[in-house]
Amino acid sequence: MVFGVYSIYKMGAVNMEKKWLYSLVCSSLLCVFLLATTFNLGLVSSLRSIDTIFSLFPTHMAMNQNATSGSDGLAPPIPRFAYLVSGSKGDLDKLWRTLHALYHPRNQYVLHLDLESPVEERLQLESRVRNDTLFSKVGNVRVITKANMVTYRGPTMVANTLHACAILLKESKEWDWFINLSASDYPLVTQDDLLSTFTNLKRDLNFIEHTSQLGWKADKRAMPLMVDPGLYMTKKSDIFWVTPKRELPSAFKLFTGSAWMILSRSFVEYCIWGWDNLPRIMLMYYTNFVSSPEGYFQTVICNTPEFNNTVLNHDMHYISWDTPPKQHPHTLTVNDTKNMIDSGAAFGRKFKGGSPVLDKIDKELLGRKKRGFTPGGWCSGKPKCSEVGNPDKLKPGPGAQRLQLLVDKLLDDVKQGQNQCI
Numbered sequence: 001m002v003f004g005v006y007s008i009y010k011m012g013a014v015n016m017e018k019k020w021l022y023s024l025v026c027s028s029l030l031c032v033f034l035l036a037t038t039f040n041l042g043l044v045s046s047l048r049s050i051d052t053i054f055s056l057f058p059t060h061m062a063m064n065q066n067a068t069s070g071s072d073g074l075a076p077p078i079p080r081f082a083y084l085v086s087g088s089k090g091d092l093d094k095l096w097r098t099l100h101a102l103y104h105p106r107n108q109y110v111l112h113l114d115l116e117s118p119v120e121e122r123l124q125l126e127s128r129v130r131n132d133t134l135f136s137k138v139g140n141v142r143v144i145t146k147a148n149m150v151t152y153r154g155p156t157m158v159a160n161t162l163h164a165c166a167i168l169l170k171e172s173k174e175w176d177w178f179i180n181l182s183a184s185d186y187p188l189v190t191q192d193d194l195l196s197t198f199t200n201l202k203r204d205l206n207f208i209e210h211t212s213q214l215g216w217k218a219d220k221r222a223m224p225l226m227v228d229p230g231l232y233m234t235k236k237s238d239i240f241w242v243t244p245k246r247e248l249p250s251a252f253k254l255f256t257g258s259a260w261m262i263l264s265r266s267f268v269e270y271c272i273w274g275w276d277n278l279p280r281i282m283l284m285y286y287t288n289f290v291s292s293p294e295g296y297f298q299t300v301i302c303n304t305p306e307f308n309n310t311v312l313n314h315d316m317h318y319i320s321w322d323t324p325p326k327q328h329p330h331t332l333t334v335n336d337t338k339n340m341i342d343s344g345a346a347f348g349r350k351f352k353g354g355s356p357v358l359d360k361i362d363k364e365l366l367g368r369k370k371r372g373f374t375p376g377g378w379c380s381g382k383p384k385c386s387e388v389g390n391p392d393k394l395k396p397g398p399g400a401q402r403l404q405l406l407v408d409k410l411l412d413d414v415k416q417g418q419n420q421c422i
């Protein structure tokens, strides 16, 4: 703009002067740029190495030796979670129930019903959220109204997850971890349990189940080339394969694992902002990869030295697979209750809508009444939890102990240098 204006008005008249000024401006810009990059790079890398050194120690060990009371002002702050809960056609009521079981005023929620669900269903979800007095008062539940086309097994799934991450980064500056759920997931602990357990964790830990032992997936997933029409067609159709196959990559190492995860805010920023090219390159690579949600984040994190020691090898879900695993896990029933509880996991999947096991979880693990919220320290008003009292008051129950055991075991693995990006 400035140069444009300058050349229109002064052209010819002060040609020499213009040339001189031009080179002056250019060189000063270059100087500023160089200075900025040096400073910036220096800052970023020293911050990162500090981060890396401490990343394995939970906060209470690293900085808070006297933290039993919390009254000394040194107690770590309570974290916040950012949830994506997504569903498809016919999932409205399931999603609504999962949201209520998961709700806590400290957290952020993004809800997504994909393009396959009818418009009425999506509008219904939106109006339910708008109509809910508590949601509108707290303002922490959002609905993605411009629904995405999501193809099962295709890269559109990862795109959808990254979309939600981006919305959450833009809309809320406060959350610490991102959690990706579907309408057929259900919590096995209360949010008070989860928040209080995570209070003591280093904020850059990521829960991503992963392995580099691709097994049958090397041949069946990594080599075939697939195209997802969901990327460019208005009507949904299944993915298709093209030939020839490709070789396994040599520029990076492939990892695979669970599509369910808990991601730190710093890792989400790394993936979304893309100041390093790796997350972007990986996204392009995984465009033609079947079931990319089971590999994208695993491969990115394990190929990034700044983050590879922040990963704990668990997805925080209880999922019951066949051995060897088939495409779909078992649908959980009341018969799985004991295993679910013993696992110590924060979430279970997958559940049928209205299944008796959900009522059992509500009653025995969450203390949740029909159509209500899972009670927690924040609840006040009549009926209970119709208003937000003190959102910072947590009342952890037995779920927090189960979760703590699992987390301690995972931290132990890492301390012994096991089970990380191998």
Ligand SMILES: *[C@@H]1O[C@H](CO)[C@@H](O)[C@H](O)[C@H]1NC(C)=O
Binding pocket: 066
């Ligand atoms: C730890 O707490 C005790 C009792 O509150 C106090 O006397 C002591 O000075 C504290 N130590 C440190 C290192 O803050």
Ligand SMILES: *[C@@H]1O[C@H](CO)[C@@H](O)[C@H](O)[C@H]1NC(C)=O
Binding pocket: 124, 127, 128, 131
């Ligand atoms: C919104 O709330 C009103 C009154 O509470 C209720 O009558 C109406 O059915 C609700 N609408 C939806 C879409 O839930």
Ligand SMILES: *[C@@H]1O[C@H](CO)[C@@H](O)[C@H](O)[C@H]1NC(C)=O
Binding pocket: 086, 087, 157, 158, 161, 180, 181, 182, 183, 259, 260, 292, 293, 294, 297
């Ligand atoms: C995120 O959630 C959806 C559930 O809708 C799941 O199918 C998907 O694979 C998940 N994971 C990732 C990495 O996108």
Ligand SMILES: *[C@@H]1O[C@H](CO)[C@@H](O)[C@H](O)[C@H]1NC(C)=O
Binding pocket: 304, 305, 308, 309, 420, 421
């Ligand atoms: C992380 O990356 C660095 C640099 O490539 C490597 O030396 C280290 O072994 C990796 N750590 C893990 C746990 O993979």
Ligand SMILES: *[C@@H]1O[C@H](CO)[C@@H](O)[C@H](O)[C@H]1NC(C)=O
Binding pocket: 333, 334, 335
């Ligand atoms: C639970 O297990 C019992 C005994 O094995 C079986 O009869 C019943 O059908 C099972 N229930 C469900 C819901 O799978």
